[in-house]
Amino acid sequence: MSPSTSSDTRNDDRFENLRQELRRGSLPLAVLAALRTEHYGYTLRKTLASHGMAIDEGTLYPLLRRLETQGLLVSQWREEDKRNKRFYRLSPDGKLILKQLSIEWKSIHASLEDIF
C-alpha cells in the first residue's frame, strides 16, 4: 500500500467515525420528529431512510425503548396485515421535548453557520 493510499484510508476512517458520532447525536431528534405520525419499527426506519437518516435495527429499537422509558413515546401492539406490530407515537411530554429540542437544534445550526 502506497503512503498516500494509507493516509487516504486513515482520513476516510476518521471522517466516518466523526460522521457517525455527529449523526448519532441527532438521531433521537430525528426519531421524535418522525413519530409525530404513528409508525411501527420497520416503517419508521423506511421513513427515516427516505429522509437521508438511515438507521439500523440494532440502533433504532434500543433507542425507541429508551425514549419510551423516559416517557417521550407511547407504544401499542396491534395487528396489521395479519401480523402483530408495535406502533409508536409521541406522548404529550415527547411533543414538548421535541419542540424544545427543535429550538436547540436550530440554535446549534445557526451557531455553526456563524462559525463557518
Added chain:
Amino acid sequence: MALVDRYLQAVKFWLPRNQKDDIIAELSEDLRSQIEEKETELGHPLTDAEIEPILKSCGSPMAVAGRFLPQQSLIGPALFPIYRVIIRSLILYFLLPWLLLWMGIAIFSPDYRADHPGMALFATLEPWWLACTWSLFINTLIFALLDRSQSYSQRINDWNPRALPPVRDPNRVSRGSTIFELTIVVATLAVWVQLDVFHRVFHFFGLTVTLSYRWPEFFWGLVALSLAGIVVSGLNLAKARWTRLSASLRLALDCGSSGLSYWLFRANLLQSLSGNDIPSTEAARFVSFLNQWMARSAIWVLVVGAIIVFFDIRRLRRVDPGV
C-alpha cells in the same frame, strides 16, 4: 426462515429476562418485513444465502442484544484514571521487578536451578502468580465498591482548585536532599578513615578478620566514587537543578557503584576469621558460607543497580539539552 429463528434465539439468550419476548417479537417483525420486501422485489421466497446478508447487516447477536442492555461499567470514568495509575504502578514497580528478578536468578544462578530442577523451577514462581491475582483482584474490588459508594463520588466532585499540588519541576533538585546526601558521603568517608579501613586485617571483640587481598582495590574505588559523588552534589547545590553534566556524572557514578558492588560480592571478600573462642573449622565454615552467600546475592546487587541506572537514564533524557 429457520436461519432467522436461529438468529433470534441467539439474540434472545443475551437479553434481560423480563424483556426477552417483547424485544424478540419486535426484532422478528422487522426482519420478516425486510425479507418480505426482498421477496416481492425478487419474485421468489428467499434462500438462506439471500437471508444471510440481511441478518449480517443487523449485527452479531451479542452486539444487537448488548444495545438493549443498560450501559454498565465495573469502574466508572471518574475513578478509572486512579485505578489505572495504581495498577500500572503495581505492575511496573512491584510485579515486573519481581518477575525480572526471578528470571535473573533462574537464568544466572546454576545453584538455584540445581535446587529446583525441571518444573520445580516454575513452581517457585507460585508466590508471584498469587501476588498478581490477589493484588489485581483486591484493587479491582475496592475500586468497584468505591465506584458504587455515593459519598466517594460526591467527594470527587467536591474539589477545590487551590488544594491542587503545585506544578512539579522534575529537574529541580532539593537543596535539603543534596545537603543530606553530602553529609552521608562525608560522614561515611570520615568514619572509614577513623576506623583505619585501609588495611585488610581488623581486630575487634577478640576477633581477627582478614579481608581478601583485593579489598584495597574496592576500597580505593569506593573512595574515588565518593569523591566524584561530592562533586555532583556540589554541582546540584550550586544550580539546584539537574543539568546534562550533573545527570551524566550521576549516571556514570551509579554505573561504577553497581559494577564495583557486584565485583565485591563475587570477590570472596572474607579471607579468614579467627578468635580464641572459635574453633578453626567453624571459622572456616562461616567464611565459606558468607562468601558463597555474597556470591549468590551478587545478581540482586546487579538488578538493584540496573533499576537505579534505568532511572538515571530517564533523568538524563528528561533534562533540557540547553541546560
